[in-house]
Every structure is written in C-alpha cells, then in structure tokens.
Amino acid sequence: MDEAQIRDGVIAAIQAVAPELEPDALRRDRMLREQVDLDSMDWLNVIVGFHERFGVDIPEADYVKLTTLDAIVAYLAGRLP
Amino acid sequence: MPALGADMESGKVVEWLVQPGDRVKRGDVVAVVETHKGAIDVECFLEGVIDELVAIGEELPVGAVLARVRVAGESVAEAKSVPVDAAAPPSAVAPSPRATLAVPPAAAAATRSKVSPAARWRAAERGIDADALHGTGADGAVTLADVELAAARPQPAPAAPARVVRGGFDPVLMRQAIAAAMSRSKREIPHYYLAEPVPMRLALDWLRDANAQRPVTERLLPALLPLKAVALALHDFPELNGVHEGGDFRPSAAVHVGVAISLRAGGLIAPALHDVAAKPLDLLMRELADLVRRCRAGGLRSSELSDATVTVTNLGDQGVEAVFGVIYPPQVALVGFGRIAERPWIDSGVVAAMPALTATLCADHRVSDGHRGALFLTRLRELLQHPEAL
Numbered sequence: 001m002d003e004a005q006i007r008d009g010v011i012a013a014i015q016a017v018a019p020e021l022e023p024d025a026l027r028r029d030r031m032l033r034e035q036v037d038l039d040s041m042d043w044l045n046v047i048v049g050f051h052e053r054f055g056v057d058i059p060e061a062d063y064v065k066l067t068t069l070d071a072i073v074a075y076l077a078g079r080l081p
Numbered sequence: 082m083p084a085l086g087a088d089m090e091s092g093k094v095v096e097w098l099v100q101p102g103d104r105v106k107r108g109d110v111v112a113v114v115e116t117h118k119g120a121i122d123v124e125c126f127l128e129g130v131i132d133e134l135v136a137i138g139e140e141l142p143v144g145a146v147l148a149r150v151r152v153a154g155e156s157v158a159e160a161k162s163v164p165v166d167a168a169a170p171p172s173a174v175a176p177s178p179r180a181t182l183a184v185p186p187a188a189a190a191a192t193r194s195k196v197s198p199a200a201r202w203r204a205a206e207r208g209i210d211a212d213a214l215h216g217t218g219a220d221g222a223v224t225l226a227d228v229e230l231a232a233a234r235p236q237p238a239p240a241a242p243a244r245v246v247r248g249g250f251d252p253v254l255m256r257q258a259i260a261a262a263m264s265r266s267k268r269e270i271p272h273y274y275l276a277e278p279v280p281m282r283l284a285l286d287w288l289r290d291a292n293a294q295r296p297v298t299e300r301l302l303p304a305l306l307p308l309k310a311v312a313l314a315l316h317d318f319p320e321l322n323g324v325h326e327g328g329d330f331r332p333s334a335a336v337h338v339g340v341a342i343s344l345r346a347g348g349l350i351a352p353a354l355h356d357v358a359a360k361p362l363d364l365l366m367r368e369l370a371d372l373v374r375r376c377r378a379g380g381l382r383s384s385e386l387s388d389a390t391v392t393v394t395n396l397g398d399q400g401v402e403a404v405f406g407v408i409y410p411p412q413v414a415l416v417g418f419g420r421i422a423e424r425p426w427i428d429s430g431v432v433a434a435m436p437a438l439t440a441t442l443c444a445d446h447r448v449s450d451g452h453r454g455a456l457f458l459t460r461l462r463e464l465l466q467h468p469e470a471l
Contacts, residue, residue: 039343048297051298060292060293
C-alpha cells in the first residue's frame with residue numbers, strides 16, 4: 001500500500017465520522033482534530049476506523065503521535081504489515 | 082405529539098412505520114417526527130392494534146393525538162385516543178416567548194427520502210444504500226425490515242459509495258429552540274453554582290491499565306468515569322435528580338443522564354443515557370458511542386429526548402478548565418466537567434503535579450441548597466478516587 005492509498009483510507013475513515021469534511025480544505029500539516037472539530041468520542045471512532053481499514057493495532061499510548069494528516073499517514077505506513 | 086424536550090412546541094409526522102391493523106407493543110418505533118432536532122423515531126407506549134393515524138406532513142402541537150390504539154378487548158369505537166409516547170403533558174410547556182419550532186423548510190421536506198432513521202442507521206452499518214431500496218412501509222417508506230431483507234441478500238459488488246448522511250436538522254431552528262429553553266430556564270429557575278477540583282491520577286492510571294488490555298474497539302473514554310460517578314453520587318441526593326413541573330418536584334429513582342453532545346454544524350442535543358447508575362462501564366461505553374453516532378446521523382428515539390433526569394456536560398475536549406451550565410428544564414441540576422490537565426497540587430505540604438479536572442454543579446434553589454450541592458460534589462470526587470468500583 002503506497003502513501004497515497006494510505007492517505008485516501010485515512011480521509012475515508014475521518015469522513016465516516018465527519019461526513020461534512022471536505023478533503024481539499026484539510027491542511028496536511030495542521031492539527032487534525034482541531035481542523036475537523038472531532039471530540040473524544042469522534043476521535044476514538046476515527047481510530048477504530050483506522051484499525052478496521054488498515055488492520056493495525058494502535059495502542060492508546062500512541063494516540064499522541066496522531067496529530068496531523070501527514071503524521072497519521074507516516075505512523076500507519078510504519079506499522080502496516 | 083410527544084414533547085421531545087422542553088424546547089419543543091410542535092412537530093410533524095413525516096413517516097408512519099405502522100398501518101391501521103398493525104399490532105404494536107411498548108417500545109416499538111411507530112413513526113418518524115420531524116422537529117428542530119431532526120427526524121426522531123417515536124416509540125409507542127401502548128400495546129394493541131393501530132386503529133387510526135394522523136396524516137403525514139401536518140404540523141401538530143405537543144400533546145395532539147397522533148394515533149389511536151385499540152388495546153386488547155376494546156371495540157373500534159372505544160379505541161383510546163392517546164398521543165403516542167408517554168412524554169410530558171403540554172402543560173409542561175412554559176408560557177414563554179414562542180420561537181417558531183419544528184417547521185423544516187418545504188424544500189428540505191420534499192427532498193427527504195422515505196427512510197426511517199432506524200433503517201438508515203442499520204443500512205449504514207451494513208453498508209447498504211438505503212435510498213436505493215424498495216420500501217414496503219407506509220407511503221413506500223424503507224423500513225428496518227426492508228434493510229434486514231436487503232442485508233440478507235447477496236450484495237451486488239462493488240457496494241455503492243457510502244451516502245453522506247446529514248444531521249437532518251435546521252441550525253436556525255435549533256438555535257431558536259435552544260434560546261427559548263435556556264431563556265425559560267434562566268427566567269424560572271433560581272440557579273446556584275459550585276465548583277470542586279477533582280484529582281484524577283487514580284482514575285487515569287486505572288483507565289490506562291484497563292485500556293492496555295483492550296482492543297481499540299473496546300476501549301473506554303476518560304469522560305465515561307465522571308459520567309458514571311455522577312449517576313452513582315446522585316443516589317444519595319434525590320433532590321438533584323428528577324423533574325420540576327407544575328410547581329412540584331418529582332425525584333426519579335432511576336438516573337437517566339442527558340449527555341450534552343455538540344453538533345459540528347452548530348447547536349447541541351442532550352439525549353438520555355438510561356439507567357446509568359445500574360450499568361457497567363462497558364455497556365455504557367457502547368451505548369454512549371451509539372448515542373453520539375445517532376446524534377450525528379439521525380435515529381434518536383423519543384424516549385431519549387424526553388426522559389433525562391439530570392444533564393452532564395463535558396467541555397474538556399474543547400480545553401476549558403470549568404463549565405458553568407444552564408439547567409435544562411424541567412430538570413433541576415446540571416453537572417459540568419472541564420478538561421483533565423496537570424495542575425500544581427499540594428498534599429501534606431508538598432507541591433506536586435497532579436492530573437485534575439474541575440467538576441461544577443449548577444442546581445435549582447427551589448429544590449436544593451448549596452450545602453447539599455457541596456456534599457454531592459464531595460461524594461462525586463470521592464467516587465472518582467475508586468475507579469475500580471465504578
């Protein structure tokens with residue numbers, strides 16, 4: 001899976017929780033949760049979405065690494081089997 | 082027409098999920114009512130046979146008859162004319178400046194596809210495009226049964242892209258409704274406010290260890306612990322849990338916690354999690370996740386909007402230290418939580434960093450006093466020092 005595919009999957013997982021998200025308006029290098037206004041329940045559902053789409057286990061201690069779209073893509077790329 | 086919260090004055094049936102002659106029982110979703118909170122699934126509170134239904138699309142005041150249900154042994158002529166759902170009587174509606182509620186723009190109503198929220202939710206869950214299904218319900222509506230049927234059939238591959246689900250409410254109407262309810266609250270309820278810092282190290286450590294054993298799909302949110310603690314603490318403070326109507330306070334044995342959920346498009350809803358004190362954390366977590374999802378995607382039930390006995394608002398996600406709320410009538414108390422953050426904490430003369438949050442109570446002076454409120458917050462703080470018992 002290349003980086004573009006991972007990015008598409010990440011955006012799809014976010015859109016499943018925040019359908020009004022316009023991917024083009026999303027800044028890749030800015031804090032994601034603030035841009036999309038995700039509360040903690042939304043955020044947990046997004047992480048569950050990553051888990052289901054990519055089959056990677058994301059320990060709670062790693063949540064702090066999932067800051068921006070770029071950071072999330074890099075994190076998932078590093079953990080994909 | 083059930084009162085789906087103190088801020089609702091009228092609504093209209095946009096869909097019947099039953100027809101005359103159908104047998105219904107308590108808790109069945111029988112209709113979809115369009116309000117300023119979006120489309121709400123209305124539950125029946127009687128057992129019997131549907132005799133007569135009001136027309137779809139007619140704006141009706143709270144308390145109006147929606148359906149006649151013939152209970153066992155009754156003839157047609159005797160059929161009970163009762164509003165569907167045992168919601169608050171219309172007298173509970175305050176003589177207040179009236180906001181025009183629950184009148185969705187005609188265009189929105191016209192484009193709304195005939196899919197019940199329950200069906201739409203199940204369809205989204207199963208990856209089915211509910212709008213593409215053939216409906217067998219009233220007026221061609223796609224019902225839960227249609228979705229289950231479609232789910233049982235092999236799906237043509239590939240599945241259609243997930244439809245963008247909208248919240249289904251009008252932000253302008255919702256703002257008017259919030260304004261009306263909050264104005265009524267501040268006019269009628271003599272609020273008092275208390276705040277108490279709560280050390281959260283034990284709770285967070287316990288939660289971290291618990292979540293480390295759990296797959297991501299079963300992890301608990303920190304916000305869940307204060308929610309459960311509120312419900313347990315209320316057991317000893319009946320004067321904070323119940324409804325104040327017609328000059329009288331009625332305490333509630335069960336604790337139905339209205340959870341304030343903000344909507345990204347603006348506005349908020351505080352639907353009830355039922356019997357919070359009696360449920361284990363795992364179950365509450367699943368129910369809370371489901372409730373938040375249905376707030377966003379539609380499919381809230383009438384009972385969830387009419388029977389909360391207290392409200393909890395958690396603005397910790399937004400990063401504030403404390404929230405001083407406005408009581409949601411006819412309730413008499415609201416508990417607020419700010420964010421959990423490390424603060425300087427003095428213990429035995431030594432300053433150390435401590436994760437803590439500020440719990441606030443705003444309560445109704447007609448029913449309780451600051452002294453009791455203070456004891457409640459103290460009890461709440463104590464409960465959060467024993468997370469394993471929550």
